[in-house]
Amino acid sequence: MNQPKTKELTWTMPEVHLPSIPGNTVRLTDYGAVGDGRTDNTEAFRRAIEDCVKAGGGRVVIPPGLWLTGPITLASRLELHAEEGAVVRFSRRYTDYPLISSTFEGGPSIRCQSPLNAESAEDVAITGKGVFDGGGEAWRPVKRWKMTEPQWNRLASSGGVVEESGEVWWPSEAARNGAAGVEQLLRKGKKEPEDFLPYRDYLRPNLLSFRKCKRILLDGPTFQNSAAWNLHPWASEHVTIRRVTVRNPWYAQNGDGLDLDSCRFALVEGCTFDVGDDAICLKSGKDEAGRALGLPTEYVTIRDCTVYHGHGGFVIGSEMSGGVRRVQISDCLFMGTDIGLRFKSARGRGGVVEDIHIERIRMTDIAGEAISFHLFYEGVEGSGTARDESHPVTEETPIFRNIQIRDVDCAGADKAFLVNGLAEMPLEGVSVRNYTATAREGVVCHQVNQLVLEDVTVFPTEGPLVKLHQSRNVEILRLGGAGGESDSRMLAVTGAASAHITCRDSRTAPTHRSVTSAPEVDSRTVVATDQ
Numbered sequence: 001m002n003q004p005k006t007k008e009l010t011w012t013m014p015e016v017h018l019p020s021i022p023g024n025t026v027r028l029t030d031y032g033a034v035g036d037g038r039t040d041n042t043e044a045f046r047r048a049i050e051d052c053v054k055a056g057g058g059r060v061v062i063p064p065g066l067w068l069t070g071p072i073t074l075a076s077r078l079e080l081h082a083e084e085g086a087v088v089r090f091s092r093r094y095t096d097y098p099l100i101s102s103t104f105e106g107g108p109s110i111r112c113q114s115p116l117n118a119e120s121a122e123d124v125a126i127t128g129k130g131v132f133d134g135g136g137e138a139w140r141p142v143k144r145w146k147m148t149e150p151q152w153n154r155l156a157s158s159g160g161v162v163e164e165s166g167e168v169w170w171p172s173e174a175a176r177n178g179a180a181g182v183e184q185l186l187r188k189g190k191k192e193p194e195d196f197l198p199y200r201d202y203l204r205p206n207l208l209s210f211r212k213c214k215r216i217l218l219d220g221p222t223f224q225n226s227a228a229w230n231l232h233p234w235a236s237e238h239v240t241i242r243r244v245t246v247r248n249p250w251y252a253q254n255g256d257g258l259d260l261d262s263c264r265f266a267l268v269e270g271c272t273f274d275v276g277d278d279a280i281c282l283k284s285g286k287d288e289a290g291r292a293l294g295l296p297t298e299y300v301t302i303r304d305c306t307v308y309h310g311h312g313g314f315v316i317g318s319e320m321s322g323g324v325r326r327v328q329i330s331d332c333l334f335m336g337t338d339i340g341l342r343f344k345s346a347r348g349r350g351g352v353v354e355d356i357h358i359e360r361i362r363m364t365d366i367a368g369e370a371i372s373f374h375l376f377y378e379g380v381e382g383s384g385t386a387r388d389e390s391h392p393v394t395e396e397t398p399i400f401r402n403i404q405i406r407d408v409d410c411a412g413a414d415k416a417f418l419v420n421g422l423a424e425m426p427l428e429g430v431s432v433r434n435y436t437a438t439a440r441e442g443v444v445c446h447q448v449n450q451l452v453l454e455d456v457t458v459f460p461t462e463g464p465l466v467k468l469h470q471s472r473n474v475e476i477l478r479l480g481g482a483g484g485e486s487d488s489r490m491l492a493v494t495g496a497a498s499a500h501i502t503c504r505d506s507r508t509a510p511t512h513r514s515v516t517s518a519p520e521v522d523s524r525t526v527v528a529t530d531q
Helices: 040-054 149-157 178-187 193-202 287-293 384-388
Strands: 025-027 035-038 057-063 065-069 076-083 086-090 099-104 107-114 118-119 121-126 132-134 166-170 208-211 214-219 220-225 231-234 237-240 243-249 257-259 264-269 272-273 280-284 297-303 304-307 312-316 324-335 339-344 352-364 371-374 398-410 415-420 427-439 441-446 450-461 466-467 471-475 489-494 497-502 514-516 525-530
Touching: 025 040, 025 231, 040 057, 040 065, 040 076, 076 193, 099 193, 099 208, 107 193, 107 287, 149 166, 178 193, 257 264, 257 297, 280 297, 280 324, 287 324, 312 324, 339 352, 339 398, 371 427, 398 489, 415 450, 441 450, 450 466, 489 497, 489 525, 514 525
Parallel strands: 025 057, 035 065, 057 076, 065 086, 076 121, 086 132, 118 208, 121 214, 132 220, 208 231, 214 237, 220 243, 231 257, 237 264, 243 272, 257 280, 264 297, 272 304, 280 312, 297 324, 304 324, 312 339, 324 352, 339 371, 352 398, 371 415, 398 427, 415 441, 427 450, 441 466, 450 471, 466 489, 471 497, 489 514, 497 525
Antiparallel strands: 099 107
16 A cells, blocks of 8 residues: 655755844934824934935834835835834825835835835845834725624715625725736836826735845834735845734725745744734745745744734745745644635646744634645635546646644534645645544645644534545544544545555544545545544
C-alpha cells in the first residue's frame, strides 16, 4: 500500500533584518503643525520628512494630539514615531489623494495614493503607541444586510447613493458607477492615472501601501478604519510587524487586516486584529498577472497573534498565483472568526502553496470551518457531482501540498475540518495531529491524497466523525470523540476513487466505531483494524 507521507521541515527560517535609522530627530510641531483635529497638517508632515531625508534620515516624532493630514509618503532611512495619545486622522476629501499606478487584489491597478505610502524605500519604520485612522467611512460601500435597520436608515439619510436594489449604499454617484466605468476604460486599453479621474471615488486606497521596499518595521501603533485593505506590503523584503493593533468595522468592505503580498523574509508577532475581512493573509498575485510576476511569499513567521473578528484568522489566498511557501504560524488565538485556518484558491490561479507548518492554535466560536481548504473559491463547482469532474492540469491549476497542522483546539465551529480539493489536483501531503474540536460536523474531505489524521478528537452534533469522498492514501490513527446521538459512525467513505484508507487504534467508544462504505467503494479500500 502507498502509505501517507508528510515531509518534515528541511529548511531554516532566515533572520529578518530590521531597518537602520539614524539618530537625527525632528518633531512635527517644529513645522507649525497643530493637533486640533481641524488644521490641515499635510505640509508640516511633508517638510518634516524632507528635512529628515536631507539630513540622511532620522525620526519624525508625532506628539499627542489630533493631527489631520492628507497622504504621507515615507522615504528611506525614515521612522515615523507616533507617541501615545497621537491620532493621525487622514483626510476624507477624495481630491487629496492623487491617482497612482499601484496593485490591488492580485494585479496592477490604478488606485488612490495610500494614506501611508512608500515605494522602493529602504529602512523605513512606523513606531510608537499612536493611532493612524484611514477615514474609511468616506470611501466604503456598505451592504444593507450588515447593518441594523436604524443604522441603515441613518446611513441612507446621511447622503451618498443607494443602489436601485436598495441593498448597497455608496458614498457618491462616482463611487457607485466606478466598477462599470473602470472596466470600460480597461477594455479601451487606458492605463494612465488621469484616465481614471472620473472614478477616483471608487478607487479606494489601502491604509498602508509599501511597494518594493526593504527592511520595514511596524512596531506599536494602531492602524484602523481603512478604506480598503489595512496593511499591504507588496514585493518587499525583510518585513517586521509586531505589537500592532489592526481594526476595521466588521462590515468594512474589503476590510482586510494584513496582506503580505509577494513578500519574503517576514515576521509578524504579538499583534491584535479585529477586522471586516481576512485578518492575517498571505498572497502572491492573481491568475496570469501573478504567475508572470513570479514573486512568491516565502519565509514568513507568524506567532502570538490574536484575531477577534475576520473572515479568516490566518489565510492563504485566494490570490496565490506566484506561490506561498515556507511559512510557520504558532501560538495564535482566533475568537469569533468566520473561518479559523483558511486556504483558498480556484482553477485559473495556478501557483504552488507548500511547506506550511502550523502549531498551537486555539479557536472559539468559529462561524464556519475551523480549518478549511477550498479550491472552488470563485465558482459553484464545489458542490454536487461537478466537484468530481477532472479538468486538464495546466499552469492554471493551483497546487497545495506538504502542510502540517498540530496541537490545535477549537471550541465551537460549523465544521471541524473541511477539504474541497480538485479532482485533477487533490490536496496532497497534509497531516493533522493532536487536534480536538467540537462542531456541527466533524472531518469532511473531498479529493485529498496522502492525508494523516493522528490523535484527532472530534465531537460533531451531526454525522460521523470523519467523512471521506474520492480520497486516497489516508491514515487515521487514534481517532477519538463521538458523533451525534443518532449517528454511531466513526468513518464514512464514498466515491469510486477512494482507496487505501486505514483506521487504527481507535479511541472512540465501542458503540461509535461503525464504518460505512458506499456501494461504489471497493470493498478492499477501507481497513479498520480495531472494529
